[in-house]
Amino acid sequence: MLFTPLPLREVVLKNRIVISPMCQHAAQGGHATPWHLVHLGKFALGGAGLILTESTAVDPRGRIGTADLGLWNDSHIEPLKGVVDFAHAHGAAIGVQLAHAGRKSGSQPLWEGGAALSEHEMASDPDPWKRVGPSPLPAGPGWSAPSVLDAPGIECVIQSFVDATVRAERAGFDVVELHFGHGYLVASFLSPNANHRDDEWGGSLEGRMRLALRIAERVRAAWPAHKPLFCRISAVDGSIGGWGMEDSVLLARELARRGVDVIDCSSGGLTEETRALPVPRGLGFQVPFSERIRIEAGVRTQAVGMIVDAQQAEDVLSHGKADLVALGREALFNPYWPHHAAAALGIDPRYERWPERHGIWLSKRAPALVRARAQSATDLQANIVS
Numbered sequence: 001m002l003f004t005p006l007p008l009r010e011v012v013l014k015n016r017i018v019i020s021p022m023c024q025h026a027a028q029g030g031h032a033t034p035w036h037l038v039h040l041g042k043f044a045l046g047g048a049g050l051i052l053t054e055s056t057a058v059d060p061r062g063r064i065g066t067a068d069l070g071l072w073n074d075s076h077i078e079p080l081k082g083v084v085d086f087a088h089a090h091g092a093a094i095g096v097q098l099a100h101a102g103r104k105s106g107s108q109p110l111w112e113g114g115a116a117l118s119e120h121e122m123a124s125d126p127d128p129w130k131r132v133g134p135s136p137l138p139a140g141p142g143w144s145a146p147s148v149l150d151a152p153g154i155e156c157v158i159q160s161f162v163d164a165t166v167r168a169e170r171a172g173f174d175v176v177e178l179h180f181g182h183g184y185l186v187a188s189f190l191s192p193n194a195n196h197r198d199d200e201w202g203g204s205l206e207g208r209m210r211l212a213l214r215i216a217e218r219v220r221a222a223w224p225a226h227k228p229l230f231c232r233i234s235a236v237d238g239s240i241g242g243w244g245m246e247d248s249v250l251l252a253r254e255l256a257r258r259g260v261d262v263i264d265c266s267s268g269g270l271t272e273e274t275r276a277l278p279v280p281r282g283l284g285f286q287v288p289f290s291e292r293i294r295i296e297a298g299v300r301t302q303a304v305g306m307i308v309d310a311q312q313a314e315d316v317l318s319h320g321k322a323d324l325v326a327l328g329r330e331a332l333f334n335p336y337w338p339h340h341a342a343a344a345l346g347i348d349p350r351y352e353r354w355p356e357r358h359g360i361w362l363s364k365r366a367p368a369l370v371r372a373r374a375q376s377a378t379d380l381q382a383n384i385v386s
Contacts, residue, residue, distance in 0.1 A: 030070025
């Protein structure tokens with residue numbers, strides 16, 4: 001299953017291995033740099049079926065940190081296109097995760113402590129931040145209270161996702177993933193612990209889900225119909241009495257009705273209470289979220305979190321707990337994890353798709369070619385023709 005291709009609309013992933021979004025804090029004014037080409041490009045060389053960029057801001061005021069990637073400006077397109085072209089040249093699909101950090105915008109990189117930036121630090125940045133949210137409730141100790149979004153402000157946020165989606169298409173991405181988890185803007189609207197509104201954007205579950213569903217509808221309309229749309233959610237938001245699994249099943253079902261193809265099942269992030277929430281720990285600790293949403297909402301899912309070896313990943317897929325598995329830390333430790341996983345499962349890694357420029361697919365139907373260990377690409381082409 002791990003190396004079975006997966007068609008999503010008209011995009012076919014060559015395997016079920018996804019590189020999870022990982023913030024790099026290496027962009028310059030939102031622009032991709034050579035760092036991103038090397039960081040993301042190595043996963044294409046390593047054999048991943050789909051690579052997702054880090055959280056990419058749709059608005060400079062909604063960045064997580066000072067050096068996040070962005071797609072709020074047309075000038076961001078060309079640097080990202082170089083990364084996309086490299087991934088495609090080496091047989092990988094690539095997607096962009098679009099996000100607005102909301103009341104959690106403006107923080108240090110984790111290796112510097114991850115603390116909230118002060119109001120002075122945010123105001124003195126070349127692209128000043130503005131923390132916004134559904135209600136004037138801070139994300140936690142050390143965070144300032146966000147400004148409450150009014151109806152025009154909400155429309156501006158929705159349009160920023162749409163505009164970034166259009167730019168993603170111009171950059172050549174195969175997938176857009178909407179980031180609705182980890183306590184960022186949309187997640188804060190979903191949670192009853194962060195959203196105390198009494199208008200159409202709050203109150204009932206229907207009202208709290210409205211922003212997520214509206215963004216999904218508008219992005220789906222702007223994103224080409226032949227390309228898949230993913231959505232990352234926190235299946236449980238990490239706050240006691242907050243967003244839970246029953247809510248996530250309902251949200252996933254509604255997102256699927258609006259054209260979302262895959263639910264990326266993460267958890268936590270709303271507040272520091274995440275550490276106190278009784279969530280099972282250990283390998284694959286979020287896989288049960290993926291399994292339940294897949295079964296009860298009837299939508300494809302992506303499992304993420306402490307997936308570390310080939311047999312574990314294979315078991316997740318073969319037991320129907322997810323359609324895709326996403327790696328983060330393991331991929332950083334070993335960018336060639338897919339090749340090693342193939343070997344561990346007894347699959348010749350050369351069965352994977354040859355680079356697109358050759359226009360072929362190596363499979364068990366071409367055993368003589370697979371056994372040709374030392375031949376160059378030119379030699380392989382000659383053998384295929386003959």
